[in-house]
Amino acid sequence: MSARSRKGRSTAVDTPKSKRSSGKAGKAHGNHASGHEVRLGKSSDSFGDGIISGKLGKKKKSAKNAKIADASESQPRSAPYPHGLPTDRPLDVNDYFDQLHLWLDLEAEAERARLARLRQIRSQRDVESTGQAIVGLDLVDYHTGLAGRYLLDLAKPSGQELPMNRLKVGSPVVLSNDADPSDEGIPGVVSHRKNYQIQIATDIFPDPDAQNAKTGKASKHKRASIGEIRYRLDLSPDETTRKRQLAAMAKARGERGRGGRLRDVLLGIEAPRFDGKKIDALPLAEETIAEERAEIKFRTELNPPQKDAVAFALLADDFAIIHGPPGTGKTTTLAEVIAQAVDRGERVLACAASNTAVDNLLERLERLVPYVVRVGHPARVFEHLRELTLDGQVDKDPSSAVIKDLRRELEQLLRFAQRDSRNVDRRSRGELFAEAGRIRGQIRSLERSIVRGVLDRADVICTTTTIDEELLGDERFDLIVIDEACQSTEGGMWQAILRADRLIIAGDHCQLPPTVLSDEAAAIGMRDSLMQRLVHRFGESVYRRLTVQYRMHESIMRFSSDHFYEGSLVADASVRSHLLCDLGDVDASPLTETPLLWIDTAGAGMEEQLEPDGQSKLNPGEANIIIELVRQLQEAGIEGHEIAIIAPYAAQVRLLRSRLDLDGLEIDTVDGFQGREKEVVLLTMVRSNPEGIIGFLADQRRSNVAMTRAKRKLIMVGDSATLCSHDFYADVLKYFEEAGAYQSVFEFQTLIPE
Ligand SMILES: Nc1ncnc2c1ncn2[C@@H]1O[C@H](COP(=O)(O)OP(=O)(O)OP(=O)(O)O)[C@@H](O)[C@H]1O
Numbered sequence: 089m090s091a092r093s094r095k096g097r098s099t100a101v102d103t104p105k106s107k108r109s110s111g112k113a114g115k116a117h118g119n120h121a122s123g124h125e126v127r128l129g130k131s132s133d134s135f136g137d138g139i140i141s142g143k144l145g146k147k148k149k150s151a152k153n154a155k156i157a158d159a160s161e162s163q164p165r166s167a168p169y170p171h172g173l174p175t176d177r178p179l180d181v182n183d184y185f186d187q188l189h190l191w192l193d194l195e196a197e198a199e200r201a202r203l204a205r206l207r208q209i210r211s212q213r214d215v216e217s218t219g220q221a222i223v224g225l226d227l228v229d230y231h232t233g234l235a236g237r238y239l240l241d242l243a244k245p246s247g248q249e250l251p252m253n254r255l256k257v258g259s260p261v262v263l264s265n266d267a268d269p270s271d272e273g274i275p276g277v278v279s280h281r282k283n284y285q286i287q288i289a290t291d292i293f294p295d296p297d298a299q300n301a302k303t304g305k306a307s308k309h310k311r312a313s314i315g316e317i318r319y320r321l322d323l324s325p326d327e328t329t330r331k332r333q334l335a336a337m338a339k340a341r342g343e344r345g346r347g348g349r350l351r352d353v354l355l356g357i358e359a360p361r362f363d364g365k366k367i368d369a370l371p372l373a374e375e376t377i378a379e380e381r382a383e384i385k386f387r388t389e390l391n392p393p394q395k396d397a398v399a400f401a402l403l404a405d406d407f408a409i410i411h412g413p414p415g416t417g418k419t420t421t422l423a424e425v426i427a428q429a430v431d432r433g434e435r436v437l438a439c440a441a442s443n444t445a446v447d448n449l450l451e452r453l454e455r456l457v458p459y460v461v462r463v464g465h466p467a468r469v470f471e472h473l474r475e476l477t478l479d480g481q482v483d484k485d486p487s488s489a490v491i492k493d494l495r496r497e498l499e500q501l502l503r504f505a506q507r508d509s510r511n512v513d514r515r516s517r518g519e520l521f522a523e524a525g526r527i528r529g530q531i532r533s534l535e536r537s538i539v540r541g542v543l544d545r546a547d548v549i550c551t552t553t554t555i556d557e558e559l560l561g562d563e564r565f566d567l568i569v570i571d572e573a574c575q576s577t578e579g580g581m582w583q584a585i586l587r588a589d590r591l592i593i594a595g596d597h598c599q600l601p602p603t604v605l606s607d608e609a610a611a612i613g614m615r616d617s618l619m620q621r622l623v624h625r626f627g628e629s630v631y632r633r634l635t636v637q638y639r640m641h642e643s644i645m646r647f648s649s650d651h652f653y654e655g656s657l658v659a660d661a662s663v664r665s666h667l668l669c670d671l672g673d674v675d676a677s678p679l680t681e682t683p684l685l686w687i688d689t690a691g692a693g694m695e696e697q698l699e700p701d702g703q704s705k706l707n708p709g710e711a712n713i714i715i716e717l718v719r720q721l722q723e724a725g726i727e728g729h730e731i732a733i734i735a736p737y738a739a740q741v742r743l744l745r746s747r748l749d750l751d752g753l754e755i756d757t758v759d760g761f762q763g764r765e766k767e768v769v770l771l772t773m774v775r776s777n778p779e780g781i782i783g784f785l786a787d788q789r790r791s792n793v794a795m796t797r798a799k800r801k802l803i804m805v806g807d808s809a810t811l812c813s814h815d816f817y818a819d820v821l822k823y824f825e826e827a828g829a830y831q832s833v834f835e836f837q838t839l840i841p842e
Pocket residue numbers: 389390391394412413414415416417418419420421638639762763764
């Protein structure tokens with residue numbers, strides 16, 4: 089049966105369409121459709137996802153929800169699956185969620201320990217060298233954002249540049265008094281970041297009196313005006329996300345009906361179905377996929393494996409997986425699946441673990457789907473897509489003019505309190521803040537009705553997998569799509585999974601796993617993805633792999649293809665033999681006429697070093713080589729924005745950034761480059777020691793990502809003597825040697841120190 093006729097079908101496992109959340113005709117959007125009170129941005133908890141944050145669900149916690157909240161607090165202490173989640177047998181529902189709960193607890197402990205260690209360090213140089221805090225900041229300006237949030241601009245005194253830091257847009261932070269180690273500070277989210285200034289969005293204005301009252305502590309800064317205080321910003325554990333995940337997991341445990349079935353399929357208890365067939369009747373016959381494919385009016389130019397993947401996904405009754413090796417158009421394919429679902433009258437929730445991945449999907453959907461809304465903090469959304477954010481669309485609503493007036497009034501009030509802080513006594517200042525609170529309340533109530541309208545109209549809602557539950561209420565969708573699924577922990581996916589009966593996940597388990605701080609949690613499986621587990625559990629019947637890639641020269645692709653994808657990748661004709669020298673205005677030279685180069689530093693005495701005051705590693709010798717190569721590339725006519733330098737260690741990134749100042753040139757860790765591409769990529773491997781220790785370079789997935797970012801040229805700089813103690817790198821080196829792309833650093837006289 090074709091998926092086109094899906095809507096009329098009702099199998100034993102299907103809930104009839106009318107009972108599901110419907111398509112356009114009969115959207116049942118959870119509680120907010122029935123006129124329950126809507127509240128915006130009620131607490132700092134709502135920071136997770138956006139300036140706009142609204143409670144579209146019931147105002148009071150229902151008994152059921154209260155139970156869920158309680159359940160989310162109980163803590164299992166021993167791992168039901170001490171070796172990670174098994175894939176050779178069905179999982180027990182309670183054991184499974186206990187395991188996920190334990191992962192989250194261990195991760196939270198690791199996060200708290202990290203923050204506690206960080207806040208112990210008081211020396212400015214030491215604390216800032218961790219990259220997790222910025223100290224000695226002045227509050228230089230502030231504004232109000234939507235929902236009456238305060239946007240605080242912080243900068244170093246006398247305009248110094250901010251130190252290298254990991255406080256990215258979207259990072260949860262704590263703003264505290266730098267001179268007072270006992271100050272618990274106020275929570276916020278980084279909303280904007282420049283070299284000299286950082287902005288945070290917060291629900292609480294940093295009024296020193298208010299803070300003292302809150303903590304009940306007498307402060308030596310009691311009489312200081314706001315402008316006289318120096319602040320400190322620390323990266324903080326993301327408690328909001330954790331709580332949301334725990335609540336979703338608690339709910340998933342008790343799910344019944346279609347939701348319960350999807351859970352049981354994902355736990356390997358029930359067999360997945362495609363086109364109404366059970367797994368024992370799978371794999372789906374190729375003719376069935378071909379039939380389905382023939383019925384689809386594709387909106388994008390897709391290659392045959394991509395078209396098959398779309399047809400396959402649309403035939404799934406429970407879940408389907410699209411495996412997308414680097415550059416194979418996974419996101420392009422997923423966008424087509426969503427567009428087809430919308431054409432069939434379905435409403436879709438499109439998610440990914442990171443904001444960047446959500447935006448990559450949104451970029452494609454914008455052209456395919458009439459009405460798409462991006463939920464999330466606008467500051468975390470690509471600038472050219474901000475119009476599609478909920479905030480952007482609310483702003484366009486005619487009633488927003490009133491909100492703008494109210495916001496202006498709010499700002500004036502705050503400025504008055506600030507300007508005259510020496511003259512306004514504490515009581516009057518309290519009244520001013522109370523008035524500000526009242527205005528914020530008015531702003532929120534007006535915004536909530538506009539928000540509801542915008543969300544109701546959307547065919548597709550795009551968000552990170554950390555879903556703002558208050559905003560989306562109990563809303564369900566016909567289909568949930570999750571991109572870059574291998575970058576999310578299993579626990580991180582349940583908020584999304586709970587919202588539909590059908591799930592399409594796309595990703596590549598051979599690329600980066602989710603970041604997990606706790607070694608203990610990682611040891612019991614937290615880094616293993618749901619997608620990987622399902623592939624192992626059900627095999628080829630549940631996934632389609634994309635095989636034609638549109639990024640890399642064939643030689644750059646080949647190693648990755650052979651090593652990670654059973655040699656299945658094919659370079660499209662448009663990229664198969666492209667080289668740097670084919671770019672306009674680039675000179676032909678050995679550097680630009682070949683796709684690969686490994687410069688081996690073995691024996692040249694370029695040993696790794698530990699960063700002073702830090703734990704990260706660097707390699708100045710390799711940095712010198714990279715700098716010289718960048719100079720030569722530039723000389724050949726390659727522009728800065730066409731080059732990327734990737735280093736596995738932050739200290740090497742810091743070193744190179746401090747020494748290279750080329751317009752558009754990007755220098756980052758591997759994690760910063762997943763999903764990206766550049767004409768030429770230089771990798772500095774850093775590790776060089778007599779013991780042959782390679783640390784986390786041993787995770788081959790990391791190297792797979794790093795080596796597949798280059799379109800026309802991949803240059804590796806590393807010590808073969810150290811790296812090749814590991815089989816994987818021995819294979820890489822052999823591959824480069826066989827391609828005639830190996831050179832010892834001794835062949836480059838200009839690159840070795842005297
Ligand atoms: N069928 C196609 N024909 C031509 N170009 C395509 C096709 N499919 C994808 N591309 C191009 O290939 C590039 C990669 O596509 P996309 O970003 O969808 O891939 P991805 O698999 O999600 O990437 P990543 O490896 O970064 O996760 C894009 O420039 C896209 O336009």
